[in-house]
Amino acid sequence: MDKELIKKMLLIILIIGLFILVLVEASKSNRGYTFSNYAQYEAKYKGKVNQINYVKISDATMAQKYLSDFVNMCLTNKKAAYDVIDPYYKEKKMNNYSVFSSVIDKMNTKVFAQSKVVSYKLSSEKNYRLYYIKDAADNAYVFKENGIMNYTVYLDMTTLDF
Numbered sequence: 001m002d003k004e005l006i007k008k009m010l011l012i013i014l015i016i017g018l019f020i021l022v023l024v025e026a027s028k029s030n031r032g033y034t035f036s037n038y039a040q041y042e043a044k045y046k047g048k049v050n051q052i053n054y055v056k057i058s059d060a061t062m063a064q065k066y067l068s069d070f071v072n073m074c075l076t077n078k079k080a081a082y083d084v085i086d087p088y089y090k091e092k093k094m095n096n097y098s099v100f101s102s103v104i105d106k107m108n109t110k111v112f113a114q115s116k117v118v119s120y121k122l123s124s125e126k127n128y129r130l131y132y133i134k135d136a137a138d139n140a141y142v143f144k145e146n147g148i149m150n151y152t153v154y155l156d157m158t159t160l161d162f
Contacts, residue, residue: 063120063131066143070153071115071135074104086144086152093155103155111137 073081082100094100116136123130131143142154 059122059131060117060120062145063122063133063143064115064117065149066131066145066151067117067133067135067141068115069149070141070143071112075108075113078104084151084153086154089152089154107137107139109137111135112139 070081070084073084078101079097081104082094082097085094085100090100094103112135114136117133118136118138119134121132123132127146129145131141131145133141133143135141140156142156143151144154145151
């Protein structure tokens with residue numbers, strides 16, 4: 001019986017050893033580029049990867065993006081849309097969420113949902129830019145841009161104080 005036990009133990013040790021050997025070899029082959037073949041990699045791909053490609057986005061495209069983004073928030077997450085309303089405008093016109101929600105409900109039409117810019121005007125100030133936008137539903141918006149996609153919104157052009 002002792003000889004059978006020794007044979008089983010040796011077989012188990014052998015299997016464990018083979019398993020460890022396979023893991024070690026697999027980890028060696030998965031190291032990817034080593035220093036010896038990095039020069040070949042660099043020669044093949046130099047100037048083709050990790051480049052910065054500058055893209056000039058027009059003011060009209062940004063106006064459309066801001067309007068689409070805001071309308072999408074109004075339709076899918078009114079709370080998020082309320083959060084981007086300018087604090088000064090909230091204080092003067094939309095002092096609570098229920099007022100904002102009722103205004104958006106009145107504006108919500110098929111034309112509003114299309115969020116198409118009919119006209120826009122851009123004004124650059126010292127620390128921000130103002131996009132005056134009219135949509136196809138004849139709604140007026142002012143987007144006060146503090147940085148790319150960092151904006152606040154006025155829902156009319158009469159309560160403005162910049």
